[in-house]
Amino acid sequence: xxxxxxxxxxxxxxMGQEVTLRCKPISGHNSLFWYRQTMMRGLELLIYFNNNVxxxxxxxxEDRFSAKMPNASFSTLKIQPSEPRDSAVYFCASxxxxxxxxxxxxSGTQLSVL
Amino acid sequence: xxxxxxxxxxxxxxxxETVTLSCTYxxxxxxxxxxxxxxxxxxxxxxxxxxxxxKQQNATENRFSVNFQKAxxxxxxxxxxxxxxxxxxxxxxxxSEGTGTASKLTFGTGTRLQVTL
Numbered sequence: 001x002x003x004x005x006x007x008x009x010x011x012x013x014x015m016g017q018e019v020t021l022r023c024k025p026i027s028g029h030n031s032l033f034w035y036r037q038t039m040m041r042g043l044e045l046l047i048y049f050n051n052n053v054x055x056x057x058x059x060x061x062e063d064r065f066s067a068k069m070p071n072a073s074f075s076t077l078k079i080q081p082s083e084p085r086d087s088a089v090y091f092c093a094s095x096x097x098x099x100x101x102x103x104x105x106x107s108g109t110q111l112s113v114l
Numbered sequence: 115x116x117x118x119x120x121x122x123x124x125x126x127x128x129x130x131e132t133v134t135l136s137c138t139y140x141x142x143x144x145x146x147x148x149x150x151x152x153x154x155x156x157x158x159x160x161x162x163x164x165x166x167x168x169k170q171q172n173a174t175e176n177r178f179s180v181n182f183q184k185a186x187x188x189x190x191x192x193x194x195x196x197x198x199x200x201x202x203x204x205x206x207x208x209x210s211e212g213t214g215t216a217s218k219l220t221f222g223t224g225t226r227l228q229v230t231l
Contacts, residue, residue, distance in 0.1 A: 033218065033219075042222070042223045043219075043221040045218045045219070048218055102164070103161075107157055107158050108157045108158075
């Protein structure tokens with residue numbers, strides 16, 4: 001299995017532009033998580049899906065952030081408009097199910113907003 | 115809400131020696147999971163070891179072992195026979211046993227481990 005696949009690995013954009021981050025979870029995994037990592041705040045959960053349905057989006061910073069999971073094999077995290085304070089590493093992780101304690105992480109997307 | 119605290123921003127160990135990374139957490143729950151994740155420069159988060167709170171026996175994985183003190187809410191990681199490849203950021207994490215919003219991992223701020231020759 002290729003593991004959790006995220007794209008792009010690096011993204012540089014200008015303030016005000018739309019950014020879309022992509023994630024392909026491990027096949028058969030029913031739970032998907034988006035995390036953000038910054039030096040100041042560490043790893044924060046942004047949103048969690050189970051069976052393609054958002055269960056907890058309380059970590060989404062504000063309305064500029066949105067996430068979708070149109071099917072079991074694909075999820076996106078969109079920022080519109082982007083701001084310099086959104087610069088961070090964004091991780092996607094998947095799990096076999098909500099009762100499964102183990103998360104499998106992708107390699108992350110390094111986002112820089114200038 | 116649960117919190118996880120790692121009080122050591124950086125640690126250093128000589129190759130072949132043993133090092134212990136500290137982690138404390140705060141929770142009112144009785145059943146939960148605890149984890150140590152390793153993040154090397156490649157950024158990938160790699161699960162090192164996990165512990166179920168209902169188990170009294172400390173988890174071990176080869177050179178990695180934990181000292182789980184449930185009453186003290188302490189969960190330290192011991193790395194024996196340290197190797198250069200162990201150099202990384204180490205994150206302690208907590209997860210409730212429940213589903214829904216309880217399924218999320220709460221991370222500590224991390225400890226950067228350096229391994230010297």
